[in-house]
Amino acid sequence: MHATRTPTQTGPVLRACGLRMDYGSGTGLVRAVDGVDLEVARGETVAVMGPSGCGKSTLLHLLGALERPSTGELWLAGRRIDQWSEKALARLRRSAIGFVFQAFHLLDELTAAENVELPALLAGRSPRSARLRASELLEQVGLADRATFLPSALSGGQRQRVAIARALSNDPEVVLADEPTGNLDSAATLEVLRLLDSLHSSGQTLVIVTHDERVAATADRLITMRDGSFVEETRLTHGTSARLVDLAGFEG
């Protein structure tokens, strides 16, 4: 089953057509992603669910231009990017894509603020404006008072909030989150869910890969994936902050 969506007035931010990703060859061929079609509208939150090994993370890597598909087309903000050079893709990631990883992937030797400002520095922004932006984002994720802390001094939830702030550093077109609550306990999961929901409310486009139904319940659309393909699409009715705690199944 292909998940499709009527393009908005300005067109989808992210569009994949017949996306396929193969590893190996001959009898050892593994098709991690198999003919995926997807459109994500601006401001939309899409959750992709499925069992381990179904190709969710590979799909997210393809959508985030971390690797090139074997076949298929990938469009971001109206530009076809699947044939771009590695250098061009790196620049694109820098400016248009924000990543949130399950393992946070914060740099251990950098403070929270230094981690958040890194994408801005890589993009060539001045140290001053990068630091200002990092301060704003840390304020936004509620960690202004932890700006000078090293990741090792932060809780799991705080680390993931720092990672989310880092993903927003260059005002990306889309934020791709790979199991953002996979390494978190219940309380930390709630912190992150609230943050993702506030991003959703502010119009940030989000694609979240998860195997956690509580996280998926916060999305506008839920796509179920199995063996590299989309098998089901469900439009959720306003999975928003108003019912976040109930939906997520947590105690307030």
Added chain:
Amino acid sequence: MSRFFVVRRLATADVRRHPVEAALLLLAITAATATLTLGLALHGVTNSPYQRTRAATAGPDVVASVLNLASGPPARHHGGRHRDRGKALFGETIFSSGLGPPTKQMADLIALERTPGVSAHSGPYPVTWATLRWHGLIAGVAAEGRDRAAVNVDQPLLTDGGWVRSGEAVVEQGYADALGIHIGDRIRLNGQAFRVGGLAVTAAVPEYPNAEFAFGGDPFPHPGLIWVTRADALRLATSLRPSYILNLRLREPAQAPAFVNARYDLPLSLISAQGIEQEDAKLVSVEQRALVVGSWLLGLLAVASVAVLVGGRMADQARRIGLLKAVGATPALVAAVLLVEDLALALGAAAAGLLIGRLAAPLLTNPGAGLVGSAGTPSLTASNVALVVAVAVAVAIIATLVPAVRASRLSTVRALADSARSPRRRGRLIALSTRLPVPLLLGLRLAARRPRRAILSAFSVAITVTTIVAVVTVHANQAHQFIAGFSAIDNPRTDRINHVLLVLSVVLVVLAAINAIFITWSTAIDARHQLTVARALGATPDQISAGLSAAQVISAIPGAILGLPAGIELVAALRHGDPTTVPAAWTLIVVFLLTLIAIGVLTAIPARIEARRPVAEILRAELV
């Protein structure tokens, strides 16, 4: 026993799994041990050739000569002490006195033939100080007048051509080599033409450039030795004042130094065979000093190389160590596997170094053209072999011990997670780096997170630059080695030390290049997670690659700066207090800049490979 079996099997398996690293480790230690072998082999290298020459030429035990040019009391040359005389006495004008040899001195010289303890003699032979002109060269020579007939004390051994005859000269082999003179060449002595009829070696006079130590006068610095017929020598000296030289054989050759010392008051110059041997040994002693110093430098560099290689492998092996521990390996077993592997390689390298050093010795340790034979089979005593092996083992232990112990203490869980060590945080450098372009930002942060590796890198570069600057300094001092007052002639000593330093610097540069590549490789492996995240956040492969190279260049800068004065000081130390000319500033700047450029270029290879690894693949691997 089973424990030994496990250690051996794991160590062997690891060598097979990483053949390139094992080969480079072998190479690094082999270079150090081979150089050390060469340095040790040079001990007494001239003894054998000098003794062979002495035997082949019926060398004298004592050489005595008349001091006809002396303006003060005569000096004694018991061990080849240099006299700086006759500086103003060059050119043909010095021979214009027209006086014969002083009667008193000649009487004293001839009286030596009958001295108790003297069993045979040859001479006295006239020695005329002459200017040699050949192919635009003007040089000072001592022309010794000899008879056609062979004698039983000091009969020079012909290496080419024939013995003296009228109008023909025989040139001492070392001098002929230095000037490029061959059989059949036409030379002029004090304006008179001679054909070079032969080349010969002798044990009665130190080989070029030290011949003056055997003669009573030395109007020329570093004169050459030429044999002509007695008549030709006197003809050259017709209006001049010749010296005379007498070769003595003693009944007790070992008593020659005492024989010389006992005649201190005579107005003659005397030198023992032992003194001549010491003068000949000076040629090689410079090489020996350079080689021994060089071998220690190489040893230090080998420690750095091995530490880098071992450190790099540790970074790569964290997960393997975790797996070993997970299946029950004790910390001691883990450390033993790593140590045994490197010790085995070190022993192999010691054997290879001994063999290479022994085979290469004749190439580097030729005692000089003026002696018969060459170093050939250098004297490698059991103690020398033990020293070389001990150095190789020490290099391996020093470099491996710390990482091995650290690996053995690494928690199993952390090792399985492939997180060997937490990086250092350098807040000021991180803040400073934000003001730099992205490659320098990444480079400075990479260098700062592993200060020990940065120090190893700087150390390696410092040793290499020291050697390069030493070579440059020797070249800068070469002009002072030319024979003053006459044509410029290369001093064989300078040529020889240049030769040795060139070989040393090539070996050092190769090792340093390997170090630079492997430090980059280790840095890349160690920082793979950070670099992958940076790429996910938008750093381009070129920026990552440039950042990795920049990290090495930044670490190399202090090493290169330290190496500049160290190289000059090294040469000053080898020159034993002789004034040392410092190379031109621009030369040092060029060495400094070329070193940094070379490091940038060398490190670009592993950096580019690492920067092109697929990001998604690494991220996936980290989740496994």
